[in-house]
Each structure stands twice: as C-alpha cells, then as structure tokens.
Amino acid sequence: MPRFALFIAYDGTAFAGWWRQKDRRTVAGEIDRAFARLGERGAEAVGASRTDAGVHAKGQVAHVDLKRAWQPLALANALARQLPADVSCYGVAAVADDWHAVHLVRSKNYRYVLDVGDCPDPFIAARFSWRVAKRPTLADLRSAAALVPGSRDWRAFRRRGDHRDDTRCRVLRCTWTARERYLICSISATGFIYRLARSLVGGMLGVATGALEWGDWRAALDGETTEASRQQAPALGLCLHHINYPSEPEWVEPGSS
Secondary structure (H helix, E strand, O other): OOOOEEEEOHHHHHHHOOOEEEOOOOOHHHHHHHHHHHOOOOOEEOOOOOOOOEEEEEEEEEEOOOOOOOOOOHHHHHHHHHOOEEEEEEEEEOOOOOOOOOOOOOOOEEEEEEEEEOOOOOOOHHHHOOOOOOOOHHHHHHHHHOOOOEEEEEEHHHHOOOOOOOOEEEEEEEEEEEEEOEEEEEEEEEOOOHHHHHHHHHHHHHHOOOOOHHHHHHHHHOOOOHHHHHOOOOOEEEEEEEOOOOOOOOOEEEOOO
C-alpha cells in the first residue's frame, strides 16, 4: 500500500483533539471521513502530535497508507474538496513505506499567544489567544523562559491522563517576543509530555506577574511539585507550529502544477 505524508493545519476550537474518539468530533476523524469519500475507506492518518481539545495547528504532519497509487497533486486537490472548513491539507508527499510521522520526528515547535492589548481583539482573542487579567513584563517572561531549556525529567509537570513511563525530554529553546498587542511564546523540544507547553506558559506567566515565587519555578524545573508546576494555560492560545524531520518531505500543494 503506498504511503503518503500530509501537511495539515486546523482551527482546533470545535475539536475534541487530534486522535479519534467515539461520538466526538476530532481532526483525525474528519480526515478519515474525507478519505472514505474518496474511496479510501479504512485509511487512518497517523499524526506526529496528538494535539489536545481546542489546540490549533499550522504545521501538523501525518502519514497514511492508501489503496491507490495517487499522484500527490491529485490527492492534495481531492482532499481540498473533501475536508471541512476548519481543516486544511496544505501539502501531500509520496514517501517510503517505512517513513513514519511520529518515529522520525527530531523536534516539535509550539507557539502560545497572549493578548495583552488595552482592549480585547474580537477577531483573535476569542479563538486563538489567551486574554490575561494582568499584563506581565516581557523582561520577566524572558527571565522565566531562560531557565527552561535543557534535558530534564518533567515529572513535576505531569498531568492526569499522561500514561507514559518516561517523562524525560529535552527543551531546545523557549523564547518570548512582543508583536503589536501580543506576547508570543515559542517552545521547541525533542518531545512534550501531556500538556507540557501549556503548563510551562502558565508557570512562566505566574512568576512574571508576581502571582508565584521564583523559587517555586526553579524547584518545579528541578522536578519538585510546586504551585508553579500546577499551572496550565488554556488550550485556545496554543498552536502546533512546526515538526522538524531529518529531511523535509517533498510537499506538493493543492492547485499546483
């Protein structure tokens, strides 16, 4: 069965997450239904990241095994017609039978957006950013972020529902930037335990606004459960931005020739 990589984006607002769930609308479920309408019933896309309910993606990657030897352009155009308005397939690539969207990942990048304008942005704030009650200083956010990178055991940030045995991973970069009315956190890591990105944003915001102690933040990063490790930013501000592979698939965009 020929294998294809898919480059996917979605507005996660109305989804119960990426992975299939009985009687709940999910991103993978919508992609499965699109393939069924194309005569590929039984095709199940495997996503590089199992984004949670309400989390968005601009750079999700998946692989799928199909019955037909589609031309990538034909498949990209067909999916563009079949997917719902809140899911897009930006590209399709033919890949080797052993190419795996999960196992080959080198790193993932998530971005989180805070709306700190004087009044809410009615177009963005309700769906794609967290409107915080107290504006943090960018300098304090950056100081908190500077402590995050490194290989460590993230057990203090473990959340209910995370069943993995190994809670170690390496955060490569954690930065904050200001862009007009927004403060944007970018976190890159070799992997993320369940809700780690949201937990880190919540902890950084807490210490940057003075709601939490810096000592608690440092202790949490060292593996101790503290009030700083219990924080969690809401899902709506988080977006899976990019998946890094040893070599990028040769994407064919819909409509291209």
